[in-house]
Amino acid sequence: MNETYDFSQLGLSEEELFSHVDHDSVESERITAPRYSYWRSVFRVFFKKRINIVILSILLLVIVFAYVYPTVTHYDPMANLLDSSSKHLSPSQAISKYGFSVKYILGTGASGQSTWDAVWYGSQISISLAFICAAINMTIGVIVGAIWGFSKKVDMVMTEVYNIIGNVPYILFISVMVMIFTAGFWTFVFALTVTGWLFIAFFIRTQVIIIRDREYNLASRCLGTPITRIASKNILPFMTSVIVTLLATEVPSYISYEVFLSYIGMGMGTKTISLGRLIEMNESSMLIPSWRIEFWSPVAIASIITIVLYVVGQNLGDASDPRTHM
Secondary structure: OOOOHHHHOOOOOHHHHOOOOOOOHHHHHHHOOOOOOOHHHHHHHHHHOOHHHHHHHHHHHHHHHHHOOOHOOOOOOOOOOOOOOHHHOOOOHHHHOOOHHHHHOOOOOOOEEEEEEEEHHHHHHHHHHHHHHHHHHHHHHHHHHHHHHHHHHHHHHHHHHHHHHHOOOOHHHHHHHHHOOOOOHHHHHHHOOOOOHHHHHHHHHHHHHHHHOOOHHHHHOOOOOOHHHHHHHHHHHHHHHHHHHHHHHHHHHHHHHHHHHHHHHHHOOOOOOOHHHHHHOOOHHHOHHHHHHHHHHHHHHHHHHHHHHHHHHHHHHHHHHHHOOO
């Protein structure tokens, strides 16, 4: 049984109830989906995992202690040099002598200096070295690698250069550079960056070759799009996750190089107290049980810094992959 509805009960006029709808071709093609933001999606995926928040908090805490704490305490490694009773104190002995203070929770070293202060002062040097070297090598490596992957003439020359330099062990090359020039912070930066960008450039070149001949890039070239624009708009943004992942391995590696070279006596010199230098200075403390904390403290901090930087970078690289934004 069909029933009719009396629209007059609504109290509306016929014009209000029924109106003509025009067809708009522009409006019909408009997508009503929410606007997509790449970096907003990256951080949404990254912070979605609670472990990333914990690790990032540890990293920020380490950076604050490395850069803020030494400026507040004004660390002086020779402050207690003439006081023989202040040398090689355990944490309990140091607190008994000087009273409870965060400075003495790790005891004192061979010169009577605070081990806690020394570790964070050395962390500042090592972290600064890693970030500066990573910024230089990644910038040059990505730019040169993009050009290297597109230009066949550049490819011929750079491949030969890579074959020559790439066969020389990187650690040996750094050691020679440090020995030739006066030991110091900027000497280490130069040694780590003079050829360090070449290996990054070769990796980027390989990735560019894989992507450059895809259909949309061939279409852009046929339409006359400049190669520089194709590289900056079509290729490098597509490689964001690859670049971030590569950066995650580069930053901790520079700290490892510095620690290793300083440990074998080829560090930044006696005036620069880095984590590697602290480990090298306190190597003999391993022989006496009550002094071992002087050796293991910089080892532990160096390990924490490298692991945290690596994990944060790897997880950020995973979050940078657009396929994880679904």
